[in-house]
Amino acid sequence: MKKHLLMKKIKLFFLVLSVLLMSSETFAQSKEVVWADQTPWNYTKADPNGGVLIDSVITLLPIYEMYGQDIALDITLDGTDWKWPDDIAIGSVEDIDIRTLNGQDLYLLTDRTGRIIEYNVAEKNVVFTYQGPDLVLPVDSYGFQGNDQYNFLVTDRGNNRIIQIGRETGGILWDYGDPNGLEGSGDNQLTSPADAVKIPGKDEYIIADRGNNRVIIVAKDSKRVIWQIGPDSLNSPVDVEYVGTTNEILVTDRDNNRVLLVNIDTKQITWQFGKQDGSQGSGREGLNTPEDADYLPNGHIIIADAGNNRVIEVGRDTNYYWELKRPLANLRDVDQINTLTPALSKIFVVYRPTDSDKIIPVRISFSDGEIISPVYGVPRGYVNFDQIFWDAVTSTDTTSVQLQFRSAIDDGTLARTAWSGPQSVGDTTFSVSGQELNDFHKGHRVYQFKAFLKTTNPKETPVLDNVSVKYYYYSSDVQPRPFYFTGPIGITDNRDAIPKWKRLVYQQELPQNPAFREDVQLLIRIVKNEAPYLTLHEEFANTKAPVDTIDLEQISAMRGVKAIFLNAYPRTNNPAVSPALVSWRVVYEEIQTTVSSIQFVNSAGEKAYAYLATTTYPPIDETVDVVNVILDDNNTELIQSIVELDVASSNSGDTEKLELALQPPVFRTVEPLPIVITDRVVANNDTMEVFDRDTLKVKYQDMNDLKDTSEAAVLVVKTSPGELFITNKAGKELTEVIFGDSIYVLVTNEQDKNLNPFGIDSLKLKVINNATVDEEVVYLYELQNDEGVYDSDVFATRKGLFIEENNNGIKGDGILQSSSGQRITAEYVDNVTRSKSVRLPDEPTIFIDLGGVPYVVEVAPNPYYPSLDSNYRLRLASATGSISVRFMEIFNLAGEKVREIDGSVLRFSTGSVVPKERYGIASDWWDLTNDSGQQIASGTYFLKVHADIIPENSSNLEQVAIFRKFVVLR
Secondary structure, three states: OHHHHHHHHHHHHHHHHHHHOOOOHHHHOOEEEEEEEEOOOOOOOEEEEEOEEEOOOEEEOOEEEEEOOOOOOOEEOOOEEEEOOOOOOOOOEEEEEEEEEOOEEEEEEEEOOOEEEEEEOOOOEEEEEEEOOOOOOEEEEEEEEEOOEEEEEEEEHHHOEEEEEEOOOOOEEEEEEOOOOOEOOOOOOEOOOOEEEEOOOOOEEEEEEHHHOEEEEEEOOOOOEEEEEOOOOOOOEEEEEEEOOOOEEEEEEHHHOEEEEEEOOOOOEEEEEOOOOOOOOOHHHOOOOOOEEEEOOOOEEEEEEHHHOEEEEEEOOOOOEEEOOOOOOOOOEEEEEOOOOHHHOEEEEEEOOOOOOOOEEEEEOOOOEEEEOOOEEOOOOOEEEEEEEEEEEOOOOOEEEEEEEEEEOOHHHHHOOOOEOOOOEOOOOEOOOOEEOOHHHEEEOEEEEEEEEEEOOOOOOOEEEEEEEEEEEOOOOOOOOOEEEEOOEEOOOOOOOOOEEEEEEEEEOOOOOHHHHHHEEEEEEEEEOOOOOOEEEEEEOOOOOOEEEEEHHHOHHHOOOOEEEEEEEEEEOOOOOOOOEEEEEEEEEEOOOOOOEEEEEOOOOOEOOEEEEEOOOOOOOOOOOEEEEEEEOOOOOOOOOEEEEEEEEOOOOOEEEEEEEEEOOEEEEOOOEEEEEOOOOOOOOOOEEEOOOEEEEEEEEOOOOOOOEEEEEEEEEEOOOOEEEEEOOOOOEOOEOOOOOEEEEEEEOOHHHOOOOOOOOEEEEEEEEOOOOEEEEEEEEEOOOOOOOOOOOOEEEOOOEEEEEOOOOOOOOOEEEEOOOOEEEEEEEEOEEEEEEEEOOOOOOOOOOOOOOOEEEEEEOOOEOOOOOOOOEEEEEEOOEEEEEEEEEEEEOOOOEEEEEEHHHOOOOOOOOEOOOOOEEEEOOOOOEOOOOOEOOOEEEEEEEEEEEEEOOOOOOEEEEEEEEEEEOO
């Protein structure tokens, strides 16, 4: 015992000496730390309390507002291409008809004050007038060629008749209606007629007899009604048109709020636009008191929807829908010219313009234009204009809206300011709503926009409904008071380290206008990161220079403080500008430390999960472990070379001292503690007396940092010498095997590997054949005890290793390649190495005389007793060539097939092919189940082997079937 203590002291001396010779830098290392929060990190270390924006710089939170969103504009292109000249007196126009004569356009107007006027557009004068007592209330005029002159068919509602006037003679050539102007519904009688047209090529007229709610066709000579629709189906028809291509009449059924096509031959309605129930509608859903409709050459119908103050065009056989983007009050009539060339199409309407007190004809053709808005001033004063938005109705292919913008500090400056788009001052325009405005629009108060309305179709105009501007400003007069703060800076965990504060460097972005710089303030506050969060220092940022430094070494209140955080309070007296922090960083020195860790290790210094111990005293031999501990505590201020720890047993109660010495970078055990399994505990004897399955524990606490503790535990198990066996599948120990067999490994009495009583423990060992240099790793799994629980000392492999006749070993393929006379060894390392071997005989084949037959199949043993510990082997041989099995069938005495086995699952000792005049052996070739997986009964069975035989020196394949009778006795 004295010798033991002496050796222990000598080892300790040399360990201490090595520590003292180490450089003091091992314990006194320090490093400079820079805490920074700036781009490109985008201030991820700062948090807003409210009222601030943390982005590429930190500013007061911009307060965004919109101006102009409530100002309804409804700006369109005017589109007025021509209107009735003011210098020619006219009453109230009801209808317009258009014709071209000698290349000049002539407009036929129906003036309800009692005259018909034809106007020459090019010459700008009236070329024909008809008026007098014959006309009381004309409402429609229609021109056509006939009787060797041009004729006007006039609907005179006041006289309840239709008259045909010859343009050359000026006289009435034909009339229809009571000569005294009386109302009626018989032949040659009308009531408040609204329209009349002649059917081309016929002496027949179509009349909208509005007062009688009918449309009729009358013969010119007889003045008799030869065709009629209504009155039940119509309600105040006001306009008719003959569609010669389909022999239909287009009827404007005013008070039924619809336009319809009626087939003359069938009197059936072939098309209708408007609600089925005759109620008023709008949009695509219907009409409201329509006054006129024309059938266009492209098959569309253009409609004067008077009650909705609009003109629309709809498709007869398509979903086409178009609406003139211009409201038309007191709408009476609509016509379209040049309809076959959309780019030249123009619309004629008869309505009352806003700048007129009369209903007059107007020609509409839209073309590009621009408008300049009034000057707008925002209520906040000086602000930063940020984005421009607008709402517009446009067509993708034909119309568009583009804007330019300008802003200034006052109206006078604005008038001298150039217009700009998104790029710069010049011709660029904003083409997409929501585009950002240039920075030179910041700090301004008033603005204007210029709108460019463009169209490529004279029937289309963009509609600019609204233009608004998004702007932002700053205010520090909000609650809660705007400020932002950083996360902790410095030593924020339990490490035993003290920072030495050096400097705080900050960078600002000052307002571009020097006059504005005194309007902003940034208060920087340094706060202790520990309740009650005392303010250690504060000062206002320098507004004269963008970069400045606060010397932290001169702030006595910060000495000894482990961690801080920063607060910043921005303020402004000018809504256009804000304090802006670009970056700030704190520099300090820190002594780095680490949290301790401790663990039990084995003799190799690896972490130990269990120690093996014995009941023998003294407990020092190769089969048992000793207590070894490693402590890792790299605290550079902890100048300590020796650590003494208590190792305690949970169950036996024994506690022993264990000394550790510093062997950088860790502390290691000076003298390991022996372990003995015993019921007798002797304190302080440098030996751990424990119970079997006891737990050893060790705990370390850093005396320089009481929060730093670490613990470890390890299980102690009584060592047991496991027994190793090589067996067959049934568990019978083998000493000799033949090719085609599979071997299994069994370990018993292995208590010290049964570490988990609630789960399956496992072992790993090697099976080797040194002669063929083959090596296979197998795993053994714990078996259940008698109670069905995985708490036993028996471990076995679940899968056998197949033995193949091959002198070239392949490691790790799950097959043992071997040759005759060689040994196969299982090797198990359990503190001491244990091994077991089996031998392959010098003559491993079972000799069977073929008896002159070309091939043979044998089953052995026959009969077979499954309850006996023996392999069930199939032996196959051929005298004429190599043989391989395609499949096998097993039949019972009744001739019923019990099982079919594919040849690919058979493993013969020679491989898948058995050479000529050699025996191939397959062990455990059948598991005695049928094709349904059920165990077969005792009895006599027949084996039919379907095999391929390839003769030597020939590629001719011979397929054979070999029969064998065998018996199974259970």
